[in-house]
Amino acid sequence: MTGPRDQFKPADHPNDHFLLTTVVGSYPKPKWHDRARELFEDEDADFGEDEWEESKDDASRLITHEHERAGLDVICDGEMRRNEMVEYFAHRIDGYEFNGRVKVWGHNYFDKPSVADEVEYGEQWLVEEFEFTDEVAERPVKVPITGPYTLANWSFNEVYDSEEQLAYELADLVNEEIEALVEAGARYIQIDEPALATTPDDHAIVGECLERIVDEIPDDVRLGLHVCYGDYSRIYPEILDYPVHEYDLELANGDYDQLDVFKEHEFTKDFAMGVLDAHTAEVESVAEIKxxxxxxxxxxxxxxxxxxxxxxxxxxxREVARGKMENMVQAAREIEEELDAGEIDVVASGAEAHADD
Structure with missing residues (x-):
């Protein structure tokens, strides 16, 4: 799968070369939006469903435009309507229930769901979110969606014989949701599977999940897989067989220690490489990002x-996140200019690239 990439190149793109710039998904929420959620969850507050919907709409519109002002080629709304990547979906999948929060790290808690009955597709998960963002955006919109393996792995399974069986059932539901998103006009879907790199022996299960997910999805829909953390050498090059166009991988935080993993075998798909450390509250310079x-x-x-x-x-x-995005886009455009001028010599796929002195 080579992937329909050129559809995301702006008509007024300034350079012949094109490095697609985008975000992974979540973005800092405005403080007033967090406060609105607290009021909505407070039974004693005079803050109802209509006010909460207005807050979500306003935050989504604000962050969508903030991404566009940064110059990103493909944007999203920063997941302003979502609280957590598994919990959000579990609330919308029939068969899940919640029994309280569990501590995951530091002072962070996760409302870990349980599968208490057979999972079924009831209400749509992301279609309204996409339609709103697509309407207010002037640039293409990417839709991140948590993958079935992570939805299964990060839940208590009280129904199915195995986590594998649960993952396959969830994959069929993800397929239904993506079909609905495509019908609504979505052309860039990112499947998030952070659990993959932490349990790499299950990469074949993820592969089967993806085969189910992409069933009857049109060829003009770009499919990405986001995997963060873990030892990539335990899943590469096997993951190249997955039916996706693009792999979105975390490398900046590890100072690119794992980059050589992807040179040992030809990287035959598109490479969405992390060039900003999402864990460091410092804005990288344009030169560093280049x-x-x-x-x-x-x-x-x-x-x-x-x-x-x-x-x-x-x-x-939020000001750090915004600065990182702006510098990332500027760095990409400068690299494109240098590629146009022949100042960067790219030998071939899998070969070393270097800047001419």
Missing amino acids: ENIKKGLEVVPPERLTVSPDCGVKLLP
């Missing part, structure tokens, strides 16, 4: 490189 982008050119040629943060940036201060 050096990171060049590392990606050691793995794939420019026409198959996507430039993005390592992961969602929701835990950063």
Whole structure:
């Protein structure tokens, strides 16, 4: 699968080369939006469903435009309507129930769901979110969706004989949701599977899940897989067989220690490489980001490189996240100019790229 990439190149793109710039998904929520959620959840507050919907709409519109002002080629609303990547979907899937919050790290808690009955597709999950964002956006919109393996792995399974069986059932539901998104006009879907790199022996299960997900999805829909954390050498090159166009991988946080993993076998798909550390509350300079982008050119040629943060940036201060996005876009455009001028020599896919002195 080579992937329908050119549809996301702006008509007024300034350079001949095109490095697709995008975000992974989550973005810092405005403080007033967090306060609105607290009021909505407070039974004693005079803050109802209509006010909460207005807050979500306003926050989504604000962050969508903030992404566009940063110059990103493909945007999203920063997941302003979502609280957590598994919990949000479990609330919308028939068969899940919640029994209280569990501590995951530091002072962070996760309302870990249980599968208490057979899972079924009831209400749509993301279609209204996409339609709203697509209406207010002037640039193409990407839809991140938590994958079935992570939905299964991060839940208590009280019904199915195995986690594998649960994952396959959930994959069929994800397929239904993506079909609905495509019908609504979505052309860029990112499937988030952070659990994959933490349990790499199950990469065949994820592969089967993806086969179910992509069933009857049109060829003009770009499908990405986001995997963060873990040892990529335990899942690469096997994951290249997955039926997706693009792999979105976290590498900046590890100072690109795992980059060589992807040079040992030809990277035959598109490479969405993290060039911003989502865990560091410092804005990387344009020069630093340009050096990171060049590392990606050691793995794939420019026409198959996507430039993005390592992961969602929701835990950063908003002004830091905004600065990172702006510098990332500027760095990508400068690299494109240098590629146009022949100042960066890209030998071939999988070969080393370097800047001419």
